[in-house]
Ligand SMILES: *[C@@H]1O[C@H](CO)[C@@H](O)[C@H](O)[C@H]1NC(C)=O
């Protein structure tokens with residue numbers, strides 16, 4: 001047990017970003033959504049199905065070498081005449097290499113910050129002052145799903161990404177095994193949201209994920225996900241959803257109401 005806890009500890013990223021705290025920044029928008037659907041996370045055109053097309057590219061402290069992919073943020077602009085107090089909820093799908101703004105968002109997300117009828121006025125501003133914080137992603141009608149990447153080849157190479165990941169967590173490890181077998185192979189993060197292994201168990205496959213939760217982490221076990229004849233390009237339902245919330249210790253941290 002001690003060994004297991006130690007392992008979990010090592011797998012957890014250092015909690016430095018404190019992205020659940022309220023941050024002050026500026027936000028810019030992409031005039032087209034194309035950069036986001038070819039984003040660093042590797043969601044491709046599926047990105048447009050995440051968060052209703054309200055997407056964000058984030059600086060590396062939020063992108064976290066891919067661990068931030070799929071995270072949700074609430075952003076509101078600070079001009080109460082133009083913008084609503086609820087702001088816009090966005091899903092992270094890309095890395096923003098320019099550090100002038102913490103986030104660059106899709107124009108749809110940008111306009112969603114506006115008060116009713118003011119969306120064009122907000123758009124005209126271009127860059128606006130905002131505050132933002134991480135929030136739980138809510139996929140009420142979708143389970144956590146596993147997409148088998150096009151680069152996969154049954155039975156030798158398996159690359160996957162997770163879609164529709166609820167809650168406010170980061171996946172820090174993924175293992176795969178044949179359904180019913182205790183012989184787990186670990187997967188490695190290849191890039192963005194994509195994990196892979198060339199030690200692919202045969203048969204139908206189960207997964208276990210280590211996610212950040214509370215102040216440490218926990219295993220989430222999806223007992224039957226891929227059929228034996230899994231195919232590149234297909235999306236498979238994990239049969240579960242994540243609702244955990246990670247609480248990195250950050251202080252001071254305003255994470256309350258705004
Ligand atoms: C955005 O997220 C917040 C916090 O989870 C939630 O209260 C709010 O209803 C969401 N807004 C929309 C438009 O979904």
Ligand SMILES: *[C@@H]1O[C@H](CO)[C@@H](O)[C@H](O)[C@H]1NC(C)=O
Pocket residue numbers: 183184185199200201202
């Ligand atoms: C465990 O799984 C790996 C990868 O599928 C395989 O190479 C290995 O032979 C398996 N070991 C046992 C004891 O079944």
Ligand SMILES: *[C@@H]1O[C@H](CO)[C@@H](O)[C@H](O)[C@H]1NC(C)=O
Pocket residue numbers: 141142143237238239240
């Ligand atoms: C989610 O998984 C459960 C099984 O755990 C299943 O009953 C349900 O239909 C799935 N929901 C969706 C929206 O696919």
